[in-house]
Amino acid sequence: MENGYLIQIEGLTKSFRDTPVLTGLNLDIHRGETLVIIGQSGEGKSVLLKHIIGLLKPDSGRILIDGRDIVPMSERDLNDVRKRFGFLFQGAALFDSLTVGENVSFGLTEHTRLLHSTSIAVTHDMASAFKIADRIAMLYDGKIIEVGTPENIRTSQNEFVQQFITGRAKGPITKN
Numbered sequence: 005m006e007n008g009y010l011i012q013i014e015g016l017t018k019s020f021r022d023t024p025v026l027t028g029l030n031l032d033i034h035r036g037e038t039l040v041i042i043g044q045s046g047e048g049k050s051v052l053l054k055h056i057i058g059l060l061k062p063d064s065g066r067i068l069i070d071g072r073d074i075v076p077m078s079e080r081d082l083n084d085v086r087k088r089f090g091f092l093f094q095g096a097a098l099f100d101s102l103t104v105g106e107n108v109s110f111g112l113t114e115h116t117r118l119l120h121s122t123s124i125a126v127t128h129d130m131a132s133a134f135k136i137a138d139r140i141a142m143l144y145d146g147k148i149i150e151v152g153t154p155e156n157i158r159t160s161q162n163e164f165v166q167q168f169i170t171g172r173a174k175g176p177i178t179k180n
Contacts, residue, residue, distance in 0.1 A: 016065035027146030043143035
């Protein structure tokens, strides 16, 4: 794709039993980058990942993989797209003879001929996020509220971002 984006998410919304989880989320993921998604538990990070690989259908919005909208795709076409992804959800078993990177890329190396890959990671561990990320995106209240390099995020003036990355109990982020 000429614009350098592998994945483009536009206006993504998803609710479960009238509870909004994603509320017009927009995010571009560059080809070959490692993007880390951060945010509190229950903010919708896993829901976002499940949309990217087509395990969930959004209420509205588009998810473009290499310029092709996967939302209206049939299961058969989605399976072809999924062959390009390696994914591992929290708590899933790893091949203990492989590194984490080798585990994540296992499906890709089995089904494709890649020399490098695009990675999306979700973590609460900010030390790891700052270490592995090319860019970090913070999900809050159903939207991506800030995206930037690790240094941009470290020095962000956004009070929500600062409360989350520093782990402060007091601040604008409230627990329901």
